Amino acid sequence: MTFIQEPYVHRTIALNFEDGVTRFVVCLPGDTIADAAYRHGVNIPLDCRDGACGTCKSICESGTFEMTGYVEEALSTSEAAEGYILTCQTRPLSDCLIRIPSSSVACNAADNTVRKARISRLEMLSASTIGLELEGPEIETLHFLAGQYANLYVPGTNEVRAYSFSSRVSHGKVNFLIRNVPNGKMSAALSGIAKVGDEIRYRAPFGSFYLRKVEHPLLMIAGGTGLAPFLAMLEQMANASASVPIHLLYGVTREDDVVGLDWLDEFKKRLPTFDYTVTVVDTAVDGRHKGVVTDYLKQSHFHDGRADLYLCGPPPMVTAVEQYIRDQGMTPASMHFEKFLPST
Numbered sequence: 001m002t003f004i005q006e007p008y009v010h011r012t013i014a015l016n017f018e019d020g021v022t023r024f025v026v027c028l029p030g031d032t033i034a035d036a037a038y039r040h041g042v043n044i045p046l047d048c049r050d051g052a053c054g055t056c057k058s059i060c061e062s063g064t065f066e067m068t069g070y071v072e073e074a075l076s077t078s079e080a081a082e083g084y085i086l087t088c089q090t091r092p093l094s095d096c097l098i099r100i101p102s103s104s105v106a107c108n109a110a111d112n113t114v115r116k117a118r119i120s121r122l123e124m125l126s127a128s129t130i131g132l133e134l135e136g137p138e139i140e141t142l143h144f145l146a147g148q149y150a151n152l153y154v155p156g157t158n159e160v161r162a163y164s165f166s167s168r169v170s171h172g173k174v175n176f177l178i179r180n181v182p183n184g185k186m187s188a189a190l191s192g193i194a195k196v197g198d199e200i201r202y203r204a205p206f207g208s209f210y211l212r213k214v215e216h217p218l219l220m221i222a223g224g225t226g227l228a229p230f231l232a233m234l235e236q237m238a239n240a241s242a243s244v245p246i247h248l249l250y251g252v253t254r255e256d257d258v259v260g261l262d263w264l265d266e267f268k269k270r271l272p273t274f275d276y277t278v279t280v281v282d283t284a285v286d287g288r289h290k291g292v293v294t295d296y297l298k299q300s301h302f303h304d305g306r307a308d309l310y311l312c313g314p315p316p317m318v319t320a321v322e323q324y325i326r327d328q329g330m331t332p333a334s335m336h337f338e339k340f341l342p343s344t
C-alpha cells in the first residue's frame with residue numbers, strides 16, 4: 001500500500017487589531033487561528049474554545065478557510081455570510097487577513113521591537129520628494145499589509161516619523177516616498193546628512209489603511225506622497241493579476257511634485273484594467289489636468305455604488321474629498337482613508 005503524504009503546508013495569518021497594529025502568526029496543519037495565535041503568545045479574545053459562546057467572533061477580510069462545529073447562538077448564518085468567523089473553529093485554507101475586534105495591548109500583541117536597516121538608495125525624485133530604499137536581514141523577513149506604514153527614527157535622534165511603504169519587500173529591499181517638508185527634521189536629515197550605507201532604525205508594521213479583499217472595482221485617490229501606499233497596493237494586485245477595474249486619481253499642487261509616473265505606466269502594462277489621472281493645481285503640462293482631484297471625480301468612478309474607495313494624503317485633501325462625495329451623493333461600497341498628519 002502506498003501512503004501519499006500531504007504536503008506540509010503552513011499558512012501566514014495577519015491579525016489586524018482595532019488600534020492598527022498587525023501581528024503575523026503561522027498556522028500549522030490542523031491549527032485553528034486561535035491555536036496559532038496562542039502559540040505565538042497573542043491572547044485574542046477566547047472563552048469556551050468550543051464554538052458555543054461567540055467570544056472569539058472576528059472578521060475574515062481575505063483568504064479562504066473551513067469552519068465547523070459551532071452553534072447558531074455563537075455565530076448566526078447571516079453573520080457567517082457577512083464574513084464573521086469564530087477563530088476557535090476556523091482552519092485556514094490559504095493565507096488570511098483577520099480583523100480582531102480588540103486592541104493589540106489587550107491581546108498582548110503589540111510588537112514594539114526596534115529593528116535596523118541600511119539605506120540602499122536615497123535620491124531626490126523631484127524638488128519636493130525623496131525616494132528612500134532600505135535593505136537588511138530584518139527587511140527580508142518583514143511582513144506588512146499593502147498600504148501600511150512604518151515608524152522611522154530620524155537619524156541620530158529618538159524621534160519617529162510615519163511613512164507608508166511604497167512597495168512590497170523584494171530581494172530584501174523596501175521603498176518609501178517621502179515629502180521634503182521645509183524645515184522638517186526627517187526631511188533635513190534625508191535630504192542633507194544621510195547617505196547610502198547609513199543605518200536607520202524603525203518599528204513596523206502599523207495602520208488600518210490596507211488593501212482589503214479585491215472583489216469590486218477600486219477607486220484610489222492620492223494627494224502628493226499619499227501615492228506611496230497605492231504603489232504597494234498596485235504591486236500586490238499586479239502580482240496577483242487582479243482583474244477588477246482600478247482607477248487612480250493622483251493630485252498634486254505643483255508640476256514639481258509629480259513623481260512615479262514610470263511606475264504607474266509599468267502597472268498599466270501589468271494590469272490592463274488599471275488607469276490613472278494626474279491633476280496639478282498650478283500648471284497643466286502635457287496630459288495633465290489642471291485643478292484638484294474633486295474637479296475630475298465622476299459618478300462613473302463609483303460603478304453604481306459597487307466601487308471600494310481608498311483615499312490617502314494630507315488631511316485637508318482627504319476631508320475635501322469626503323465632503324465632496326457626500327454633497328454629490330456619490331456612494332462607494334466601502335471607504336478607507338489615511339490622513340498624513342504631521343508628527344507635530
Ligand SMILES: Cc1cc2nc3c(=O)[nH]c(=O)nc-3n(C[C@H](O)[C@H](O)[C@H](O)COP(=O)(O)OP(=O)(O)OC[C@H]3O[C@@H](n4cnc5c(N)ncnc54)[C@H](O)[C@@H]3O)c2cc1C
Nearest residue numbers: 161162163164178179184185186187225228340341342343
Ligand atoms: C500614518 C501616516 C503615514 C504617513 N506616510 C507618509 C508617507 O508615506 N510619505 C510622506 O511624505 N509623509 C507621510 N506621512 C506624513 C509624515 O509622517 C510627516 O509629513 C512627517 O512627519 C514630516 O517629517 P519631518 O521630520 O520632515 O517634519 P517635522 O519636523 O515633523 O515637521 C516640520 C514642520 O513641518 C510641518 N509638516 C510636517 N509634515 C508636513 C506635511 N506633510 N505637510 C505640510 N507641513 C508639514 C510640521 O507641522 C512642522 O511645522 C505620514 C503620516 C502618517 C500619520
Ligand code: FES
Nearest residue numbers: 047049051054088
Ligand atoms: S471561544 Fe467560544 S466560540 Fe470561540
